[in-house]
Amino acid sequence: MGVGASAAYAADAPRGQQVANANACMGCHAVDRKLVGPSFQQIAAKYKGDRDASAKLARKVKDGGSGVWGMIPMPAHQSMSDADIHAVVDWVLAGAPSK
Numbered sequence: 408m409g410v411g412a413s414a415a416y417a418a419d420a421p422r423g424q425q426v427a428n429a430n431a432c433m434g435c436h437a438v439d440r441k442l443v444g445p446s447f448q449q450i451a452a453k454y455k456g457d458r459d460a461s462a463k464l465a466r467k468v469k470d471g472g473s474g475v476w477g478m479i480p481m482p483a484h485q486s487m488s489d490a491d492i493h494a495v496v497d498w499v500l501a502g503a504p505s506k
């Protein structure tokens with residue numbers, strides 16, 4: 408399982424990407440262009456070198472909020488587990504790689 412040719416299949420995608428797909432993040436975000444919210448690559452660039460970014464963005468995903476990128480609010484995700492939130496936030500901060 409999970410060798411060579413199967414790398415493109417969803418099951419082999421990074422966990423953060425799977426979490427993003429499973430929680431409708433991609434309805435408002437894309438990896439490389441702005442949709443309703445900033446692209447995940449823009450977010451990675453903005454917080455590059457910010458050691459508090461992971462904790463700060465995890466709270467933002469959970470509680471929602473606005474005013475960092477514009478007036479459109481990011482909805483809260485209270486039902487997501489902390490493990491899923493950290494996986495997706497760390498994936499975003501890594502620049503949302505496809506593998």
Ligand code: HEC
Nearest residue numbers: 430432435443444464472473474475476477479480481495
């Ligand atoms: C309904 C649309 C919508 C959905 C769904 C959504 N977002 Fe967002 N997101 C936004 C908007 C709008 C912003 C900009 C908020 C701001 O300006 O403070 C944002 C900002 C962010 C940021 C940057 C926050 C900051 O303070 O810089 C992260 C990280 C993020 N979203 C991750 C996620 C993840 C992960 C999910 C899925 C669990 C998700 N978003 C789902 C609209 C959305």
